[in-house]
Amino acid sequence: xxxxxxxxxxxxxxxxxxxxxxxxxxxxxxxxxxxxxxxxxxxxxxxxxxxxxxxxxxxxxxxxxxxxxxxxxxxxxxxxxxxxxxxxxxxxxxxxxxxxxxxxxxxxxxxxxxxxxxxxxxxxxxxxxxxxxxxxxxxxxxxxxxxxxxxxxxxxxxxxxxxxxxxxxxxxxxxxxxxxxxxxxxxxxxxxxxxxxxxxxxxxxxxxxxxxxxxxxxxxxxxxxxxxxxxxxxxxxxxxxxxxxxxxxxxxxxxxxxxxxxxxxxxxxxxxxxxxxxxxxxxxxxxxxxxxxxxxxxxxxxxxxxxxxxxxxxxxxxxxxxxxxxxxxxxxxxxxxxxxxxxxxxxxxxxxxxxxxxxxxxxxxxxxxxxxxxxxxxxxxxxxxxxxxxxxxxxxxxxxxxxxxxxxxxxxxxxxxxxx
Numbered sequence: 001x002x003x004x005x006x007x008x009x010x011x012x013x014x015x016x017x018x019x020x021x022x023x024x025x026x027x028x029x030x031x032x033x034x035x036x037x038x039x040x041x042x043x044x045x046x047x048x049x050x051x052x053x054x055x056x057x058x059x060x061x062x063x064x065x066x067x068x069x070x071x072x073x074x075x076x077x078x079x080x081x082x083x084x085x086x087x088x089x090x091x092x093x094x095x096x097x098x099x100x101x102x103x104x105x106x107x108x109x110x111x112x113x114x115x116x117x118x119x120x121x122x123x124x125x126x127x128x129x130x131x132x133x134x135x136x137x138x139x140x141x142x143x144x145x146x147x148x149x150x151x152x153x154x155x156x157x158x159x160x161x162x163x164x165x166x167x168x169x170x171x172x173x174x175x176x177x178x179x180x181x182x183x184x185x186x187x188x189x190x191x192x193x194x195x196x197x198x199x200x201x202x203x204x205x206x207x208x209x210x211x212x213x214x215x216x217x218x219x220x221x222x223x224x225x226x227x228x229x230x231x232x233x234x235x236x237x238x239x240x241x242x243x244x245x246x247x248x249x250x251x252x253x254x255x256x257x258x259x260x261x262x263x264x265x266x267x268x269x270x271x272x273x274x275x276x277x278x279x280x281x282x283x284x285x286x287x288x289x290x291x292x293x294x295x296x297x298x299x300x301x302x303x304x305x306x307x308x309x310x311x312x313x314x315x316x317x318x319x320x321x322x323x324x325x326x327x328x329x330x331x332x333x334x335x336x337x338x339x340x341x342x343x344x345x346x347x348x349x350x351x352x353x354x355x356x357x358x359x360x361x362x363x364x365x366x367x368x369x370x371x372x373x374x375x376x377x378x379x380x381x382x383x384x385x386x387x388x389x390x391x392x393x394x395x396x397x398x399x400x401x402x403x404x405x406x407x408x409x410x411x412x413x414x415x416x417x418x419x420x
Contacts, residue, residue: 030069030110031058049317056315070111076102077119078128081142089141092120092131302371303334303354308416311336313356323360324350325418333357359415361385361392367420368394372413375399375406380414 006012027036029045031054036042045051058065081095096116099105113119120138124131130141303309307326311319324336327349334357335349362368362382370378380394383405393407394414 028107030107031055031065033104053317066110066112069106070113073106073108073111073113074119076105078123078142081129081140085142087142087144089130089139091136092116092138092140095140301329301354302359302376302412302415303329303357304369304371304377305329306418307369307371308339308360308362308418309334309336309357310360311352311356312358313352319350319352324352359412361411361414362416362420367397367417368414369417370394370396370409370413371415373409375401379417380406382414 027039027042028034029036029042029051032045032051034045036045077095077099080099081090084098085095093116108114108116108119113122117138120129120131120140123129123140127145128143130143132139303326305326305328308323309326310321310323312321313319319338322338322340324338326334327337328335330351333352333354335351337347337349341347359371364382364384366382368380368382370376370380375396378399378401379397381397382392382394384393386392386408389408390411391408392411392414393405394409396402396404396406
């Protein structure tokens with residue numbers, strides 16, 4: 001293994017010069033932000049534990065990482081275009097070459113744009129830049145405006161237009177309602193008088209004229225009905241003006257708010273009545289409830305101190321598939337001490353969730369504890385394994401069923417004890 005070059009030696013100066021400039025993109029790891037000099041170095045990096053851990057994090061939410069890198073790249077590219085070139089028409093590749101001069105820039109292969117052409121076309125569609133294609137390539141021209149502000153303005157105009165349409169629709173509905181009321185009133189008058197108030201055709205009654213036509217004149221009745229007298233108003237009564245559409249909407253909103261307040265007040269009154277009906281609990285009752293909760297929690301959990309378990313957590317390669325002893329239980333899981341750690345006694349116990357733990361079986365004849373089922377908590381001896389059914393046979397060693405042989409227990413129902 002070669003030694004690291006000493007400071008201020010020609011070798012160290014050469015290494016610094018090589019590391020200062022830009023190197024090949026295919027040997028750069030965006031997740032670890034590490035630049036390798038050659039293919040062998042990049043291969044060693046991809047096999048390292050830190051790189052594998054970063055890949056597991058990326059596999060959980062790849063869309064989030066790609067979106068974050070895309071935002072950073074877009075911000076850096078547009079900021080450089082706005083500051084250095086302003087609103088001038090410039091070659092997109094020239095802006096990109098200026099951007100990648102920064103050694104710590106976000107690389108394009110980590111974004112959602114695979115090529116510079118795709119980025120330029122996206123900028124044109126979003127209205128951030130004015131783009132056009134020539135023989136030399138794509139040109140961009142930054143537009144001095146805020147797309148977010150324009151989008152908000154367009155949304156505001158749509159909202160205002162929608163309110164106007166709603167108001168017009170309310171007015172049309174009132175007009176239609178008035179016409180229907182007038183038609184109903186006209187139909188009622190026609191039924192009472194036995195005559196129709198609608199337009200009729202002018203026809204002469206048949207008579208005995210020479211030519212067979214009636215000589216009687218046509219009579220038109222233009223008598224108007226006298227309107228019914230208005231009811232007398234009481235001194236306290238006042239004539240209310242006709243409600244406008246805005247007032248109708250406001251009254252509806254006011255009524256809705258009043259009803260909501262009334263419902264909330266009723267719910268509060270019900271809650272207060274329920275609280276008053278509840279009797280105050282004594283200290284003995286509270287202690288009994290707490291003991292019942294702890295008992296239920298212990299029944300649900302299969303963990304107990306002294307068990308040997310295996311950690312199954314691919315997100316933690318330093319813990320994955322390692323055996324450990326349960327030191328104590330917690331609401332979430334247990335505190336463990338790993339068996340293959342020489343400094344386990346000096347280190348702090350690690351807390352691991354119950355869902356990340358699984359049982360461990362000893363060799364035949366080893367001591368186990370039943371952790372699930374009717375015999376939970378009993379000590380037993382492992383007699384045989386039924387590998388096809390993932391089950392085992394044990395002999396109970398304590399309790400009223402001591403000496404009894406129980407078969408068909410699943411692997412998850414028994415667990416090895418530490419020290420046996």
